[in-house]
Amino acid sequence: MCATCGCSGPLTHEHTVLIEQDVLARNDELARDNRAWLAGRRILAVNLMSSPGSGKTTLLERTIRDLSATMAIAVVEGDQETEFDAERIRATGCRAVQVNTGAGCHLDATMLATALRALDPPPRSTVFIENVGNLVCPALFDLGESRRVVVMSVTEGVDKPLKYPHMFRTADLVLANKVDLLPYLDFPLATFQAHLSRVNAHAPVLPLSATRGDGTSAWYDWLRAL
Numbered sequence: 001m002c003a004t005c006g007c008s009g010p011l012t013h014e015h016t017v018l019i020e021q022d023v024l025a026r027n028d029e030l031a032r033d034n035r036a037w038l039a040g041r042r043i044l045a046v047n048l049m050s051s052p053g054s055g056k057t058t059l060l061e062r063t064i065r066d067l068s069a070t071m072a073i074a075v076v077e078g079d080q081e082t083e084f085d086a087e088r089i090r091a092t093g094c095r096a097v098q099v100n101t102g103a104g105c106h107l108d109a110t111m112l113a114t115a116l117r118a119l120d121p122p123p124r125s126t127v128f129i130e131n132v133g134n135l136v137c138p139a140l141f142d143l144g145e146s147r148r149v150v151v152m153s154v155t156e157g158v159d160k161p162l163k164y165p166h167m168f169r170t171a172d173l174v175l176a177n178k179v180d181l182l183p184y185l186d187f188p189l190a191t192f193q194a195h196l197s198r199v200n201a202h203a204p205v206l207p208l209s210a211t212r213g214d215g216t217s218a219w220y221d222w223l224r225a226l
Contacts, residue, residue, distance in 0.1 A: 027141055030109035034144025037116070041123040044226055047145035049167065051160075052133030054153040055177045057085045059210035059219075060128055064092045067220060072125035076115040078107040078132045085130065095119060106137040109144055126223070135164040147172045147226060150203075154178050154185055158192040165199040173203055173222060180209040 038045050048056050057077075064073055075096040077086040086098035097115045099107060112129065121127050129145060131138040150171040152160060155178060161168040168174065174196060176189065193205050206222065208215030 024140065027109045030113060031142035031144040034109055034113055034116070035146075036144075037113075038127075038144060038146065041121075043121055043123065044126045044147075044223075045129060045143070045145040046126065046223070047129045047131060047138075047143055047148045048151055049131045049135075049138045049148065049171075050133060050151040050153070051135050051156060054133070054151045054156070055210045056130050056133075056151050057088055059151060059175070059177065059208075060089060060130060061092055062210050062213065062216060063128075063219070063223075064089070064094045066216065067223070068092070068094065071223075072122055074119045074121045074125060074127050076107075076112065076119065076127060076129045078111070078130055080104070080132060101132055105132055105134045106141050107131050107143060108141045112143045112145075135160065135167045139164075139167040139170050149173045149175060151175045151177050152192075154182060154187040158187055158195060161192070161196040161199050168196055168203070169199045171200060171203045174200075174205045175219065176205055176207045177210055179207045179214055180212045 048060070050056055060075060067073065073094055075089045075094055077089060077096055077098045078101060079085060079098070080101050080103070082100070083098045086096040089096040097118045099111050099115050101107065101111070107129065116127070119127065129143060148171050150168060150173075152174055154176055176192065189205075189207060196203065196205060206215060206218045208219055210216070
């Protein structure tokens with residue numbers, strides 16, 4: 001984790017808590033501004049969060065290809081370094097802005113505000129925010145998004161909602177990705193859903209395969225209903 005969160009460094013626990021509260025309070029104020037800006041333009045902002053390698057970028061590539069004819073889409077890409085993911089998104093014909101956080105382990109409301117100014121998404125469009133791969137810090141930072149989606153690869157194991165409860169507790173939807181690999185894994189979906197319900201009884205789970213396309217219609221239906 002990073003010093004931006006106040007969760008590293010040689011400070012006492014009390015000082016660390018005070019820094020976290022100050023950082024989060026400032027972030028929340030900026031997030032409210034982002035939310036008002038997006039709402040005023042009726043822009044849907046979806047914050048995609050997950051661990052690294054869950055398939056967020058692959059999911060976005062397929063989503064853009066399948067929905068761009070009927071939905072105006074732009075993407076904010078968050079990574080510590082490189083523009084690899086933004087280049088993949090641009091290759092689909094979609095506009096994308098890369099935000100590199102350096103040592104930071106999450107996007108924050110200031111970063112999103114800057115990215116939105118660069119993107120200038122049209123009214124009534126959809127902005128996907130691919131957050132930095134991390135199951136801890138991104139959950140702490142409100143960006144001003146409309147919805148939060150956690151992308152969970154079935155290769156990660158059924159216990160992740162219990163190990164990282166705050167991430168899953170804040171989710172509006174959980175996507176169980178890479179279900180094409182289930183024949184080769186010990187991942188009982190019912191057990192995963194039971195663990196999720198212990199920390200979040202309201203978020204639905206949609207199994208899908210971003211590479212093969214299984215289950216994506218339910219994902220698209222969820223987006224269209226927002």
